[in-house]
Amino acid sequence: MPADPEFQDHRPRVAAERRARMRRRLIESAMVVFAQRGIGSSVIPEVIAAAGVSQGSFYNYFRTNDDLLEAVSDVLSHDMVQMIEGVAGDIEDPALRVATAGRLYLHLVRTYPIVAQFLSGTGFSLVGKKSAIYEHLPADIKEGVKRGTFDADAADIGLDMATGAVLIAVQRIANGRTARDYPERIVRVVLKALGVPAASAAKLIAAPLPKLVAPPESLLKAAQQKFAALAEASS
Template structure:
């Protein structure tokens, strides 16, 4: 029978912290590889090489591509929700909440090319996994419909339309440069398709947004820094 840990034995805590660091490194590496290779590729060999771990160590944490994708998606969407909620949390007008939330989401993708590339490839799969970034949208849309801000269209149709337009916009931003106001124009067009007038769509998308800066220890910031460090430099 193994001896019980001594009261001052820090080894279990140190081991747990080491495991968590390794898992975080694998998720960070997976985001970089998925953004580069796409989510349909078999990325496990590249992720192991990127993270600098052995095959045995890798399989202590993840078994499949889908496991990796789900882990990256969960952590990223949680971070994005936290950033977006810091902006929209105190907004009482549902139409303004919807517009501001969508603008924040797209501006994050535009300002973080790695995020845009990852979402462009993984978007539909992440949506199928109940992406946390869309968690609050149905309630806000329903409240806006009750107030007469939006047309009375079935919510599942509205959500599909928003997701489709958003993913096409993200793919566009992942592939090349776009004007600074591109996310705002996309959201204004989406609002118009929801029955919002031109004047109201312009007003709702003209509200200044704060700069959305992920924390330095966030997955998004870590993966972006790793990708930047690997990018070729001009001679």
């Protein structure tokens, strides 16, 4: 006879939820520490202190700096892609899709300083599968070349060129104030380098763009709150 659901043992579920919360807590703290310190040295002691956990508890979840960095990068990339694709994912024109996604990405970086500092501090170590840039851009460029929207050369070097431009833009945003239209200017240059005529590029970056707001449960929101609290406490 099946057990009465009212009397089923919920301990495995509760334990799993507790582990998920602890892992998330460590990831949030790690993002803040990486943003402050970069990846030049071990951040594990600082993450343990920031999360307020024991060393033994920490090593139940992560073993190395690289494990931490990969976890933060995966969650951050997922959050950013979800937000950006919610706006750009259904756009039919690949050039407009690239323009919209690029602008949204850079505006998110500027809206959430923790993201700018984290990406700036980790730099080229995130170029590849862990970067939100690589989630959809290769396919968008390929489609644009196929349609004749982008130059054929863009199929080979477009991704590298766009990534380099974005990384430099992130560095500038992290290191100081930029003009209000800075994301648009960067994206316009990228579009032109991909082969889009100047007049068309200007129209693409002038399209209406919603302001993205990270949901409360996102890593962007939680880490930004911790980052801002630390900045206020030290001021």
